[in-house]
Amino acid sequence: MLTEGFWYTWILIPALIFFARVADVSIGTIRIVFISKGLKILAPVLGFFEILIWLLAMTKVFENLDNWLYFIAYSAGFAAGNYIGLLIEEKLAIGYVNLQIITQNSGIELAQKLSERGFGVTWHDAFGSRGKVTVIYCVSKRSNFELATGIIKKSNPKAFYTIEDVRYANQGVHPLPAMQRGFVQFPRRKGK
Incomplete structure (x- = not known):
């Protein structure tokens, strides 16, 4: 015993x-x-x-x-x-992350889908090693980054993206809770 x-x-x-x-x-x-x-x-x-x-x-x-x-x-x-x-x-999931998305497809549709879900986006045309690309920047709360990456994977599965921690972010546009979300009008680019 x-x-x-x-x-x-x-x-x-x-x-x-x-x-x-x-x-x-x-x-x-x-x-x-x-x-x-x-x-x-x-x-x-x-x-x-x-x-x-x-x-x-x-x-x-x-x-x-x-x-x-x-x-x-x-x-x-x-x-x-x-x-x-x-x-x-x-x-x-404290803090913010910066998503940098690079896509060979037109990035405007992806940027619009992110914007429609309440994410603030900034984009510009650029040139990569394989030709023209669109670079999209999206700073998001860490608690929302899975929503953003889900939109990226669904909308443009071949897009290259990186996620980096952000120590501090001032202001910005972030998704609202589902009940407060409305349609966000996305501006059209001139000449398209």
């Missing part, structure tokens, strides 16, 4: 170390994102809790340097915390 000391030493403490590391590394990942987005108030608050949890986990590890399972729990918690932190950051 397993003793109470066995459960404490070999199950409970390693589990607590694991979950403490998952928590502090997840918080650390989100804190770094907040720093990169310029959220000056939230980042230090998260940093406080990140280090507090880390100190609690490290105390248990240093108290029991002869127990190899604590090292495994600590390392596994670190790895899982990175993954979970990135998942949380992806779900938060």
